[in-house]
Amino acid sequence: MEILLAIVVGCLVATGLYMMMRRSMLKLAIGLSLLSHGANLLIFTAGGLTRGQPPLIPQGETLPPAPYADPLPQALILTAIVISFGLLAFTIALIYRACHVTGTDDLDQLTTTET
Amino acid sequence: MPLILPILIPFLTAALALLGWRSLRLQRWLGVVGAFALLAAGIGLLISVQNEGIRTAQIGNWPAPYGITLVADHFAALLVLLVGIVGSAIAVYSLADIDEPQQSFAYYPLLHVLLMGVTAAFLAGDIFNLYVWFEVLLIASFVLLALGGERPQIEGAIKYVTLNLISSFLFLTAVGILYGAVGTLNMADVARKLQTLDNPDIVTTLAVMFLVAFGIKAAIFPLYFWLPASYHTPPAAVSAVFAALLTKVGIYSLIRMFTLVFDHAEAPPTFPLILVLAGLTMLTGVLGAIVQDDFRRVLSFNAICGVGYMMLGLGMHTPLALTGSIFYMTHSAVVTAVLFLIAGNAHLVRGTFRLDRLGGLAREAPWLAVAFAIAGLSLAGIPPLSGFVAKLILVRAGLEAGEHLAVAIAIAAGLLTLYSIARVWDAAFWKEPPAHEVPIERIGGEHEPGPLLPREKFLLGAPVATLVVLVVIIGLAAGPIFSLADAAANELMNPAGYIEAVLGGAS
Numbered sequence: 001m002e003i004l005l006a007i008v009v010g011c012l013v014a015t016g017l018y019m020m021m022r023r024s025m026l027k028l029a030i031g032l033s034l035l036s037h038g039a040n041l042l043i044f045t046a047g048g049l050t051r052g053q054p055p056l057i058p059q060g061e062t063l064p065p066a067p068y069a070d071p072l073p074q075a076l077i078l079t080a081i082v083i084s085f086g087l088l089a090f091t092i093a094l095i096y097r098a099c100h101v102t103g104t105d106d107l108d109q110l111t112t113t114e115t
Numbered sequence: 116m117p118l119i120l121p122i123l124i125p126f127l128t129a130a131l132a133l134l135g136w137r138s139l140r141l142q143r144w145l146g147v148v149g150a151f152a153l154l155a156a157g158i159g160l161l162i163s164v165q166n167e168g169i170r171t172a173q174i175g176n177w178p179a180p181y182g183i184t185l186v187a188d189h190f191a192a193l194l195v196l197l198v199g200i201v202g203s204a205i206a207v208y209s210l211a212d213i214d215e216p217q218q219s220f221a222y223y224p225l226l227h228v229l230l231m232g233v234t235a236a237f238l239a240g241d242i243f244n245l246y247v248w249f250e251v252l253l254i255a256s257f258v259l260l261a262l263g264g265e266r267p268q269i270e271g272a273i274k275y276v277t278l279n280l281i282s283s284f285l286f287l288t289a290v291g292i293l294y295g296a297v298g299t300l301n302m303a304d305v306a307r308k309l310q311t312l313d314n315p316d317i318v319t320t321l322a323v324m325f326l327v328a329f330g331i332k333a334a335i336f337p338l339y340f341w342l343p344a345s346y347h348t349p350p351a352a353v354s355a356v357f358a359a360l361l362t363k364v365g366i367y368s369l370i371r372m373f374t375l376v377f378d379h380a381e382a383p384p385t386f387p388l389i390l391v392l393a394g395l396t397m398l399t400g401v402l403g404a405i406v407q408d409d410f411r412r413v414l415s416f417n418a419i420c421g422v423g424y425m426m427l428g429l430g431m432h433t434p435l436a437l438t439g440s441i442f443y444m445t446h447s448a449v450v451t452a453v454l455f456l457i458a459g460n461a462h463l464v465r466g467t468f469r470l471d472r473l474g475g476l477a478r479e480a481p482w483l484a485v486a487f488a489i490a491g492l493s494l495a496g497i498p499p500l501s502g503f504v505a506k507l508i509l510v511r512a513g514l515e516a517g518e519h520l521a522v523a524i525a526i527a528a529g530l531l532t533l534y535s536i537a538r539v540w541d542a543a544f545w546k547e548p549p550a551h552e553v554p555i556e557r558i559g560g561e562h563e564p565g566p567l568l569p570r571e572k573f574l575l576g577a578p579v580a581t582l583v584v585l586v587v588i589i590g591l592a593a594g595p596i597f598s599l600a601d602a603a604a605n606e607l608m609n610p611a612g613y614i615e616a617v618l619g620g621a622s
Contacts, residue, residue, distance in 0.1 A: 020281075036280075045295075046295030086254060094272055097264060098273055101265075102269065110270040112267055
């Protein structure tokens with residue numbers, strides 16, 4: 001299972017980077033979002049996979065019965081998803097604005113600040 | 116309690132200012148008062164660290180390493196104080212520099228969210244928490260950069276956003292792998308657990324990933340391209356706070372990670388690599404500064420050169436070298452801010468940042484010329500100003516460590532910095548102003564200058580004057596700041612104290 005997820009992470013990152021290499025601004029945003037998905041899945045995988053063992057503490061005990069799924073990576077991913085959602089929303093708004101101001105979707109045309 | 120205040124004050128300021136959305140007056144007042152309160156909290160924190168050593172706070176009383184820990188050692192406290200100083204100067208300067216339509220788009224709340232992100236990143240004792248604060252300051256900086264929405268700003272913002280999001284991706288990936296390797300993210304706990312981890316390959320991988328992730332934020336060679344593409348596009352106040360503080364967060368994170376976490380016997384040979392990168396950053400930064408013809412682009416490339424100096428101390432990794440780095444960070448935050456503010460003043464007087472269209476400012480604004488001369492000479496490292504002391508410590512440390520090539524590059528970069536500053540002096544202040552009909556394609560940010568009101572003159576001049584006085588004080592009274600930086604460097608070189616303070620005696 002880890003191997004499969006590792007391959008999926010690799011595919012997501014590779015696709016994301018490929019999209020970012022394109023000249024279109026929209027594809028840049030898609031690439032960025034794929035990259036963040038790759039990172040989230042990587043945290044999930046690196047934190048260790050446990051099937052069907054939720055970390056619930058039975059009544060009267062202080063520790064869940066081992067082995068249990070580590071809840072921390074999921075908390076980390078949840079935070080990271082919220083952050084990447086906000087950043088993606090901003091990126092899309094910025095790109096929309098950029099298309100209006102510059103009249104192009106081509107990243108190679110953004111050269112007025114490079115003298 | 117003093118530990119949480121530098122985070123809480125900008126947060127409350129931003130929240131209250133947002134509540135007062137309709138009243139620009141209220142937002143302006145809150146913005147300035149909040150910044151000065153942050154300055155006071157920074158002073159308080161530094162005093163308490165001086166008296167009681169490393170301070171920690173466990174949020175919600177969850178014991179470390181399970182909860183979120185805030186840590187303030189000398190290094191972090193000094194940087195928080197710098198945020199307070201720069202933040203206050205910028206808040207006052209913005210009153211006159213940022214025009215009202217832009218202020219009404221939540222300029223002050225955003226500025227304070229940015230300051231909150233920066234101070235909290237300095238105080239974070241947990242790597243994931245550091246990531247979150249990075250994102251907080253990033254998203255505030257994205258909006259501040261694009262505020263106004265002119266074409267160069269939008270173009271700069273796209274490059275800035277993309278590169279910083281790639282850096283965040285690398286950071287997050289490294290955090291995931293780190294958690295998989297050691298099962299904790301509390302920095303002190305990570306440092307302890309990595310020492311017993313006998314898997315040098317993963318430590319090397321992690322060290323390099325963090326180096327690249329923070330290297331993008333810190334703008335080290337060859338990852339700095341986003342900085343000169345974007346820092347000269349927003350209003351002067353915004354570019355000043357960016358240049359003074361944001362790269363410092365990257366450098367702080369590098370120094371923190373590489374002195375605390377990746378600092379044991381089996382550590383990968385990253386310090387020589389950092390030294391090479393530092394040398395190249397200094398050289399490319401200053402060579403870039405020489406050929407630019409925009410006031411703020413010259414300063415942006417000089418800021419990159421400064422990043423090289425700060426990395427130099429980390430690369431040599433001796434107590435004196437780190438002292439030099441920390442001293443340089445203190446000097447650089449103040450001097451970079453004031454130079455950008457001077458560029459902003461020149462822009463308000465003459466309506467342009469282009470060196471070929473400026474000129475004659477020495478006659479038109481003599482005090483501005485004096486301020487630029489002092490700050491510029493300090494940046495170049497002329498005694499008795501602050502930059503001289505900072506570079507002297509680094510050169511001395513380099514000679515002691517036997518890194519003669521690095522010392523030679525540092526001195527050469529200093530001389531070239533002097534040349535780039537002299538170029539700006541000649542073009543903007545000394546030469547005769549050009550006839551106004553120079554046929555140049557108008558790029559964004561140029562406008563017809565209008566006469567300044569006396570009140571505006573005061574609001575624009577006072578922060579510059581204060582910071583210039585600080586530059587002189589840091590140079591003349593270098594002793595106390597040196598001993599502060601020295602205490603900070605000693606704490607960094609002996610991470611056991613930090614680990615003990617966070618985790619207590621528990622094993």
